[in-house]
Amino acid sequence: MTEPQARAPCAALVLAAGRGTRFGSDKRKAVLADGQGLLASTLKQVQACFDPVYVVVRCDDDPQTLGINAQVHIVRAAQAADGMGASLAAGITALASIDAPAVAVLLGDMPWIAPRTFEHLLGHLAAERILLPCYQGRRGHPVIFGRHFWAALTRLHGDQGGRPVIEANPHACLVLDLDDPGILRDIDTPADIPPTSA
Template sequence: MSVVALVLAAGQGTRFGTDKRRAGLADGRSLLVHSVERARTVFDDVRVVLREGEQAQDFGLPSECRVVYSPEAAQGIGHSLAAGVAALVDSSAQSVAILLADMPWIAPATLSQLAVAATASTIVFPLYEGRRGHPVLFGRDLWPALTQLKGDEGARSVLQAHRQCCVRVAVDDAGVLRDVDTPDVLRDHG
């Protein structure tokens, strides 16, 4: 199964106080670079959704990392997700892994486990101790619905409308639940 990774990094991150994509982790890499490099260990094709006018080199992203722009990113994650999936028209992948740039602690083994479960007609997500986490992988058959998203709801409406397509994968990885909303999270979990 071929899976393309789409790292959503166009949000405003207002609760963080500054641009959290540039916040440093314990290893010296920025939050965004760490998340992208983690995805690249598993997925051959990794694309990053940024705000219009931003450049990959501004964040120290690898040159082979393709950037997708979300002109309406300020209106919510739904717009960024729709722009990212719409830009996949040149991809032959049968599924897209939607990764959030502020979730750097997902283990590569977990990403691989989820990719193995993906098909063109499923929605795959991890369950850790009974709680749904990230990333979520959407089969190609569901991409048209994702391109219609708007606002700040993310893909919740697509998940609800296609419950019969959902595949839950039990994982032993708390990283699927851990995001960085405030600087304290980085200090505590670096």
């Protein structure tokens, strides 16, 4: 397959308003082997490849204790308890005024996505396209939604994330097979944190 030549600007939206109850405590603050918190580490990876970067948190969150730096835009999701769809809708609504052809939607507990994956996805952007990264037959993150689909994303609710928009627009979806297990790797329990960061 021919490598894409063009790179277009793209916003990033990191979803970090969930309770993560299986972890037993606030996993966003869990310290990785390199000394960084989980959410802070994810944001650092994302900021290296995307601008602007937005993060969705709960209304009562303290950005400083979560390790969110001043360059990241904060979105407080009043309906975060309703599920990932509600958080995604809040985030996309906050992005409405920016000038970007697409947004990469990521999860706050996935700091191991390779930079080359971001670069590859950025080369396939289009306002009328949804990009779905895939590793060994399994779809992962980030999912990149072209601006054409943002209005539909603002109407989401519940805990399905962007799946309803993906399923309603199969003609617009481009699946990209990648050699990056990091697109699937997240943290659900303390046992998922490796002794050394990858």
